[in-house]
Amino acid sequence: MDYLEIEQRLGANNYKPLDVVLSRGQGIWVWDVDGNRYMDCLSAYSAVNQGHCHPKIVKALTEQAAKLSLTSRAFRNDQLGLFYKELCELTHSHKVLPMNSGAEAVETAIKTVRKWGYKTKKVAENKAEIIVCDNNFHGRTITIISFSSDKGARDGFGPFTPGFKSIPFGDAGALKAAINENTIAFMVEPIQGEAGVIIPPEGYLREVRQICTDNNVVLILDEIQTGLGRTGKLLAEAHEGIEADMTLIGKALSGGLYPVSAVLSNTEIMDVLNPGEHGSTFGGNPLACAVARVALKVLVEENMIENSAVMGDYFLNGLKSLKNPFIREIRGRGLMIGLEFEPGKIKARTYCEALKEKGLLCKETHENIIRFAPPLVINKEDIDYALAIIQEVIG
Numbered sequence: 001m002d003y004l005e006i007e008q009r010l011g012a013n014n015y016k017p018l019d020v021v022l023s024r025g026q027g028i029w030v031w032d033v034d035g036n037r038y039m040d041c042l043s044a045y046s047a048v049n050q051g052h053c054h055p056k057i058v059k060a061l062t063e064q065a066a067k068l069s070l071t072s073r074a075f076r077n078d079q080l081g082l083f084y085k086e087l088c089e090l091t092h093s094h095k096v097l098p099m100n101s102g103a104e105a106v107e108t109a110i111k112t113v114r115k116w117g118y119k120t121k122k123v124a125e126n127k128a129e130i131i132v133c134d135n136n137f138h139g140r141t142i143t144i145i146s147f148s149s150d151k152g153a154r155d156g157f158g159p160f161t162p163g164f165k166s167i168p169f170g171d172a173g174a175l176k177a178a179i180n181e182n183t184i185a186f187m188v189e190p191i192q193g194e195a196g197v198i199i200p201p202e203g204y205l206r207e208v209r210q211i212c213t214d215n216n217v218v219l220i221l222d223e224i225q226t227g228l229g230r231t232g233k234l235l236a237e238a239h240e241g242i243e244a245d246m247t248l249i250g251k252a253l254s255g256g257l258y259p260v261s262a263v264l265s266n267t268e269i270m271d272v273l274n275p276g277e278h279g280s281t282f283g284g285n286p287l288a289c290a291v292a293r294v295a296l297k298v299l300v301e302e303n304m305i306e307n308s309a310v311m312g313d314y315f316l317n318g319l320k321s322l323k324n325p326f327i328r329e330i331r332g333r334g335l336m337i338g339l340e341f342e343p344g345k346i347k348a349r350t351y352c353e354a355l356k357e358k359g360l361l362c363k364e365t366h367e368n369i370i371r372f373a374p375p376l377v378i379n380k381e382d383i384d385y386a387l388a389i390i391q392e393v394i395g
């Protein structure tokens with residue numbers, strides 16, 4: 001079977017995957033159709049933090065699928081309330097709105113906070129403004145790309161949704177200066193993932209929190225990638241001891257078995273929504289809820305969050321012994337690690353292809369950055385194995 005040829009001929013050309021055709025996964029490992037084994041150092045962009053096909057999540061999925069999968073929200077189901085309860089307890093949230101993809105969670109937050117802006121903050125009709133950061137990644141819908149600074153994400157897709165203002169990431173002063181009477185929210189990733197694992201200066205989130213509080217501006221943290229253990233804490237906001245007003249999670253919320261996302265919010269903001277104003281056929285379905293409940297449970301019970309912190313440090317230190325003269329910076333928090341080369345000197349893609357040949361899968365972001373983000377179940381021996389391959393390929 002020529003998988004590549006079929007995909008090329010019949011599929012939309014909106015991705016440029018590495019030429020590896022996977023058919024099986026377990027923990028940090030995946031196997032291709034020829035039986036070759038690879039270590040997964042991407043984790044489906046941090047959706048499989050719990051490792052591929054975690055047996056307990058697979059069990060929950062199959063058992064629930066055989067019982068009841070979808071009711072729509074026209075009726076209630078016996079999983080949704082428990083999902084709310086467990087998620088709120090774990091994250092200290094007041095209210096949850098369940099959706100499916102990350103982009104839907106972002107859209108939901110935008111709608112909700114706009115409504116809050118008009119109903120509660122009393123911003124003039126259609127004037128509400130949301131501040132975001134340059135080089136953000138929040139998803140692919142028309143509204144979300146409307147505030148992207150990535151040319152490729154926007155070109156040819158206009159007209160765009162108004163109501164957004166973009167400022168430099170990591171600059172609390174710029175936030176303060178950008179706020180006006182129409183500002184309703186500031187939406188930001190605690191660490192910019194797709195931009196290349198960009199970590200803001202120490203204290204940034206604390207300052208941002210204070211500025212938002214002082215100006216009655218809702219702080220929305222997009223933790224779809226940084227959340228659920230990826231950075232060594234349950235939520236990346238915990239690195240600076242702050243709490244967002246709204247938090248977006250997705251990806252690893254299901255351990256990669258099903259699309260599940262959620263908006264976590266305080267009561268005041270979420271309570272502006274009334275029946276009929278927002279929803280999703282699949283959002284909050286019993287299958288999604290059963291899967292997410294177990295995905296959260298194993299994350300905590302199997303100490304994956306602590307493991308991410310410890311193994312992340314170990315991985316990062318190991319990478320720092322690389323001798324490649326074109327390395328500009330190696331940075332990371334937990335198991336979210338970026339290896340940046342001098343721009344123009346090195347094609348990160350070439351290294352990713354060479355790493356694949358040696359049995360390690362990862363993906364470049366931009367021309368010159370490689371992201372290492374293995375499942376959070378990785379151990380020291382596995383990292384030593386990965387480091388040996390990386391040393392061989394990158395030097």
Ligand SMILES: *Cc1c(COP(=O)(O)O)cnc(C)c1O
Nearest residue numbers: 101102103137138139222224225
């Ligand atoms: C992946 C991602 C999204 C979008 O999630 P999808 O499920 O692909 O729609 C949004 N924000 C961040 C920070 C992400 O990493």
